[in-house]
Amino acid sequence: MSDFLNTLFARQSVKFVQAPGPDDAALDLILQAAVRAPDHGAVHPWRFALVRGADVPALVDVAVQAGLDENKPLPAHKVAGARTWLSRVPLVILLACRPDPHGRIRPEESRLAVGAAVMNMLNAAHALGFHGFWSTGLGTYLDGMGAALGFDPLDEHFMGYLALGTPIEAPAPAARPDYRNFVRDWHA
Ligand SMILES: Cc1cc2nc3c(=O)[nH]c(=O)nc-3n(C[C@H](O)[C@H](O)[C@H](O)COP(=O)(O)O)c2cc1C
Incomplete structure (x- = not known):
C-alpha cells in the first residue's frame, strides 16, 4: 500500500490533546491542505479563525454567553465537559462557510467544500504527527455564536471547531466499519 494510503488509514480522531500543537510552519501546511479541497465554482467558501494557547479556554465563555443571550x-454538564476538553488544547481552528454571494452554487455545496477542507486539515495534521478532533458540540448552532466569534453574521455561517495537538493519552486503535455494508452496484 502507498505511504499516502498508510497515512490516511492510520488517522483517527483524538479529543483530548495538549501541547505541542502545530507550529507556524506546520499550520501553514495544514491550511494549504485546506484550500486544496474540491470546491464547485471556485467559491472559496472556507473561513477559518485561529485560536491559540491561552485564548482557547475562553471559547467556552463565549458559548455560555451566547446561550444565555x-x-x-x-x-452545566456540557459546559463542564467543554472546559475540561479545551483546558489543554493548544490550537483550535474555528470553521465557517461563506456561500457563493452570487447564488450560482448551492449553499449546501459550499458547506460540503468546507467539510472537505476540514478533512484535508485532519489528514495533513495527522501526516505531520498531530491529532485532531472535529466538533460541533459547543454552541455551534446558537444563532449568535458565529458573530460572537467574529464571523460576519450576514454571510459567514459558523460550522464548529477543529482542535489540534498531541494526544494526552495514546489512543486505542479505532474500529472501522466494513464498507461493503454501505456499497452496492448499480446497473442500467
Ligand atoms: C461535522 C462533525 C461534527 C462532529 N461533532 C462532534 C461532537 O460535537 N462531539 C463528538 O463527540 N464527536 C463529534 N464528531 C465526531 C468526531 O469528530 C470523530 O469523527 C469521531 O469521534 C470518530 O473519530 P474518527 O475520526 O477517528 O473516526 C463530529 C464529526 C463531524 C464530521
Whole structure:
C-alpha cells in the first residue's frame, strides 16, 4: 500500500490533546491542505479563525454567553465537559462557510467544500504527527455564536471547531466499519 494510503488509514480522531500543537510552519501546511479541497465554482467558501494557547479556554465563555443571550442556556454538564476538553488544547481552528454571494452554487455545496477542507486539515495534521478532533458540540448552532466569534453574521455561517495537538493519552486503535455494508452496484 502507498505511504499516502498508510497515512490516511492510520488517522483517527483524538479529543483530548495538549501541547505541542502545530507550529507556524506546520499550520501553514495544514491550511494549504485546506484550500486544496474540491470546491464547485471556485467559491472559496472556507473561513477559518485561529485560536491559540491561552485564548482557547475562553471559547467556552463565549458559548455560555451566547446561550444565555438566546435564552438557551448550555447544560452545566456540557459546559463542564467543554472546559475540561479545551483546558489543554493548544490550537483550535474555528470553521465557517461563506456561500457563493452570487447564488450560482448551492449553499449546501459550499458547506460540503468546507467539510472537505476540514478533512484535508485532519489528514495533513495527522501526516505531520498531530491529532485532531472535529466538533460541533459547543454552541455551534446558537444563532449568535458565529458573530460572537467574529464571523460576519450576514454571510459567514459558523460550522464548529477543529482542535489540534498531541494526544494526552495514546489512543486505542479505532474500529472501522466494513464498507461493503454501505456499497452496492448499480446497473442500467
Ligand atoms: C461535522 C462533525 C461534527 C462532529 N461533532 C462532534 C461532537 O460535537 N462531539 C463528538 O463527540 N464527536 C463529534 N464528531 C465526531 C468526531 O469528530 C470523530 O469523527 C469521531 O469521534 C470518530 O473519530 P474518527 O475520526 O477517528 O473516526 C463530529 C464529526 C463531524 C464530521
